[in-house]
Amino acid sequence: MEEEQDPLWLFGDQLGPHIWSRGDHEERDIILVESQSAFTRRGGHRQKAHLLLSGMRHLAAELGDRAHYQRAAGYREALIDLGRPVVVYEPTSWAASRFVHRLADEGLVSEVLPNPSFALSRIDFQEWAGGKKHFRLEDFYRSQRRRFDVLMNGDEPAGGRWNYDHDNREPPPKRSTLRIDDPWWPTEDDIDEQVRADLDAMDVEFTGADGPRLFAVTHEEAQSALTTFIDQRLPTFGKWEDAMLSKDWTMAHSLLSVPLNLSLLDPLDAVHAAESAARDGSVGLAAAEGFIRQILGWREYVWHLYWHFGPEYLSHNEYDAHTPLPDWFRDLDADAVTAHCLSDALAGVRDHGWVHHIPRLMVLGSHALQQGYDPAELTEWFRANFVDGFDWVMPVNVIGMSQHADGGLMATKPYTSGGAYITKMSDYCRDCEYDPRTRLGESACPFTAGYWTFTHRNSKKLRANQRTARSVASMTRLDDIDAVVEQENHRTRF
Ligand code: SF4
Numbered sequence: 001m002e003e004e005q006d007p008l009w010l011f012g013d014q015l016g017p018h019i020w021s022r023g024d025h026e027e028r029d030i031i032l033v034e035s036q037s038a039f040t041r042r043g044g045h046r047q048k049a050h051l052l053l054s055g056m057r058h059l060a061a062e063l064g065d066r067a068h069y070q071r072a073a074g075y076r077e078a079l080i081d082l083g084r085p086v087v088v089y090e091p092t093s094w095a096a097s098r099f100v101h102r103l104a105d106e107g108l109v110s111e112v113l114p115n116p117s118f119a120l121s122r123i124d125f126q127e128w129a130g131g132k133k134h135f136r137l138e139d140f141y142r143s144q145r146r147r148f149d150v151l152m153n154g155d156e157p158a159g160g161r162w163n164y165d166h167d168n169r170e171p172p173p174k175r176s177t178l179r180i181d182d183p184w185w186p187t188e189d190d191i192d193e194q195v196r197a198d199l200d201a202m203d204v205e206f207t208g209a210d211g212p213r214l215f216a217v218t219h220e221e222a223q224s225a226l227t228t229f230i231d232q233r234l235p236t237f238g239k240w241e242d243a244m245l246s247k248d249w250t251m252a253h254s255l256l257s258v259p260l261n262l263s264l265l266d267p268l269d270a271v272h273a274a275e276s277a278a279r280d281g282s283v284g285l286a287a288a289e290g291f292i293r294q295i296l297g298w299r300e301y302v303w304h305l306y307w308h309f310g311p312e313y314l315s316h317n318e319y320d321a322h323t324p325l326p327d328w329f330r331d332l333d334a335d336a337v338t339a340h341c342l343s344d345a346l347a348g349v350r351d352h353g354w355v356h357h358i359p360r361l362m363v364l365g366s367h368a369l370q371q372g373y374d375p376a377e378l379t380e381w382f383r384a385n386f387v388d389g390f391d392w393v394m395p396v397n398v399i400g401m402s403q404h405a406d407g408g409l410m411a412t413k414p415y416t417s418g419g420a421y422i423t424k425m426s427d428y429c430r431d432c433e434y435d436p437r438t439r440l441g442e443s444a445c446p447f448t449a450g451y452w453t454f455t456h457r458n459s460k461k462l463r464a465n466q467r468t469a470r471s472v473a474s475m476t477r478l479d480d481i482d483a484v485v486e487q488e489n490h491r492t493r494f
Helices: 023-027 036-042 046-066 075-082 094-105 122-129 137-147 190-201 219-237 257-261 267-279 285-309 311-315 340-352 357-371 375-385 394-402 419-425 446-457 459-463 469-476 481-489
Strands: 008-010 030-035 067-072 086-089 109-113
Touching (some): 046 067, 046 190, 067 075, 075 094, 094 109, 122 285, 137 285, 219 257, 257 285, 267 285, 285 311, 285 394, 311 394, 357 394, 357 419, 375 394, 446 459, 459 469
Parallel strands (some): 008 030, 008 086, 030 067, 086 109
16 A cells, blocks of 8 residues: 655745645645734734735635645644644745754654755755855856856857846836836635635734735736736836836836745746747847846845855844834835835835835835944834745845845945935936935935935945945035034934
């Protein structure tokens, strides 16, 4: 008689067929656990809770008798109740990883398998990382392109260039929206209705607003979202990927970060779809390269550096920033904010749990850096409030890229700017009470004045960095810098 295989326990971010149908898993029962304590302990955005529950329940419905869906006080209780050991993939955070290894010690987990949600394995990353002390995306990205033979012609990059960033940084067109086809939108069903009712009944303080589901939660939906993006939106994506328009929150972005981070899609499938479109000429190479860089480059880089740097990475604080997040920021109170760009970014987080990478980096992150918000607290804020913000996503994005709190382990300089950048890359400043050219007085733009104040506060460190030394030199030539710093140190309104 054949021995029955241990069931496969899937977390809520391990939902695609490339996860549960690979190898011998076809034969295994699937265990999905809705843990009450996971929600009550961590809260977070209401729409993220909806996506996770909806995704798990849709998978259970799709798998039918093969799935065992358990609602329990916690994961351990569910596994004890099951009465059989389970196989599990390495989860996506340090805390969860320690937890499943404890469950293995207790005999509730029989095997912890490598996580298959990313193209590059952790072992291969460690080999690539070797003894490196500093990491640069471009090196990693090129090695990924070569290793997976993506957009390559033999040993050379297709088109003769690795990087099309220069073509992909155009300001927005002079109209209120891009006027391109909509992204794929889901249609809610009975499962979503039940999820909404269950979340209403839960005694949990979620952040953000409820709203119609905006992201894919099944593999089929994720495929539709990918196809719509490649066919209808990718051609426009590249050149305006950094641009912002106040009346167009999605611009030409793919909205695939949620289905990718729920592991509904194999990242290489998304990469190959974009590559095929570039090869058959239906999209430009620059647009395809920009998208592939996000998935095969940045997303994989962030995942691997999360593990490589370890949990102590969160304690880095290069600029000694300890300001607690103000209540209006923590509460996503966009109406309390005058600055048009900042108010709109906060409203986007409140209403969708998502804004694209430039409002994240150059509005929310830049504001936080200028104001000296505590980087670990800010990282947790991003994790909790973004629908694609899982534990592994935010440390490198926030501590490393946005706040430069790690002192340059994975980026060469802090990303912040005055109002000039936001003026160039958006339509926000036209309808703002502040003036992006002004740093002193009633109409002083908080980004422009904030930029100089940040530079002044950290001039010693910024002067020592080749890439920021010029900003310090410019700051020292401002004859009103002391007054600007005094004004910003007492600013109560943003
Ligand atoms: Fe933002 Fe300043 Fe422009 Fe207002 S003027 S939208 S605060 S950059």
